[in-house]
Amino acid sequence: MILQDSVIAITGGGQGLGRAMAEFLASKGARLALIDLMPEKLEEAVAACKVAGVEAKAYVCNVTKEEDVEKTFAQIAEDFGQLNGLVNNAGILRDGLMVKAKDGEIVKRMELASWQAVIDVNLTGVFLCGREAATQMIKTNSRGAIINISSIARAGNMGQSNYSAAKAGVAALATVWAKELARYNIRSMAIAPGFIETDMTASMKQEALEKLCAGIPAKRMGQPYEIAQTVAFIFENDYVSGRVIEVDGAMRL
């Protein structure tokens, strides 16, 4: 697929990895539909994409709400007349051990609300956006790809029952959709990043960061543009589908 003039939707496009992807795809001439909960962040991201001379539009939408997602993708198709790709990137963390025993007392450390919040955004949100993107791609006869952002945590990370389950789920969905959607010329892939340098890691103490990087064979965190490059590679290579690309500096949990 040629990115120049293609229309790509990115959830969680207002900041972090989503914004880095948006700016990188804009530099390759793609037209962007950025989806997020935060209107101000969205406007900043849209303005940054427009600097590259491409069309970009903001869509305030909660990816967990079916009606909201349906309206958003219908609007994107109406605004752009086509849809060639989706990056299912919006995600949240609510970490905690499942249970902890201390002084003879067993405490449930991960409450159902934390489990459900992460499943709602990181798994159900990916399903809803994937379904609506596919619907509009088929309706507008647009070939392209759907990319789910997973994580190395999909292998099972301590303190992340909710997050690991969701990230394993979205990796599996990429394979399901690759098989179901190939007949419509739609591919599907997942990317599993390791630790990537973001505002969150920038606020960590130097000592904690050094300890973290010491455990990564590459001895550094990944950069947001390295995930963005992988996104562009997937869109541009028409024979990659149904697999997970790990971008983690060789780190294993």
Ligand SMILES: NC(=O)C1=CN([C@@H]2O[C@H](COP(=O)(O)OP(=O)(O)OC[C@H]3O[C@@H](n4cnc5c(N)ncnc54)[C@H](O)[C@@H]3O)[C@@H](O)[C@H]2O)C=CC1
């Ligand atoms: N930063 C890292 O080291 C890694 C990140 N990831 C994944 O990459 C993705 C992006 O991560 P970051 O950029 O670090 O996160 P971030 O927290 O900086 O950005 C996430 C964006 O998603 C949006 N969002 C959250 N809930 C939403 C909802 N219900 N509806 C619409 N938008 C919503 C937020 O407003 C925010 O703009 C996530 O899926 C995350 O799990 C995976 C592995 C490592």
Ligand SMILES: CC(C)c1ccc(C(=O)O)c(O)c1O
């Ligand atoms: C456990 C993995 C590498 C990880 C680390 C940090 C974040 C984040 O800040 O959002 C993640 O989403 C992760 O998957």
